[in-house]
Amino acid sequence: MIGNLGIFFLAAFFEIFGCFAFWLYFRLERTPLWLALGVISLVLFAYVLTKIDVENAGRVYAIYGGIYIVASLLWLVFIEKESFNRWDIIGASICILGASVIFLGNQKVG
Template identity: 55%
Template sequence: MLALAYVGAALAEIAGCFAFWAWLRLDRSPLWLIPGVLSLCLFAYFLTLVDAEHAGRTYAAYGGVYIVSALFWLWAAEGVKPDRWDVIGATACLLGAAIILWGPRSG
């Protein structure tokens, strides 16, 4: 469930932010904001599905998943293949996210 919630949140956030990008930077209709706002609400909902003790840790760990998803968007939606530095950076971010989420805690 954790992976699905994070991936769902990432896709919803990227889609919502892209709707604003399309409106402001690509000169698309302001109607793009309607699905954009709905998508951003879905993003927030998905993060509440993560079973973690503290919201801040959930959001921090989500950051790594978001970075990987943004690079996938770069490739799939914009036609730009991530280079080795993108892959190395994304791997480091996922490792950091795993440490934040699953690192041993005292107390």
């Protein structure tokens, strides 16, 4: 499980970085180099997500959704220098609980 968790967070980093690169270009009028970095990062995101040790893609995406929300809030704090509030914490907790139920409930026994 720890290996998968690390892969999920790595995938989230690549997805968030890729989307943020597009944000920088389109919203903050940064150089087109950010578009290239965004595309590369999003390709890496898609590749890394295929390395999760779960049988079905739909389940991987469902579990990833909870991880993505937590990672996005970490991005908010560490990169955008904004604090999260109690609603962010409550919402993320609910999502990570749901993702954990899906992941743990579908583990093969034995």
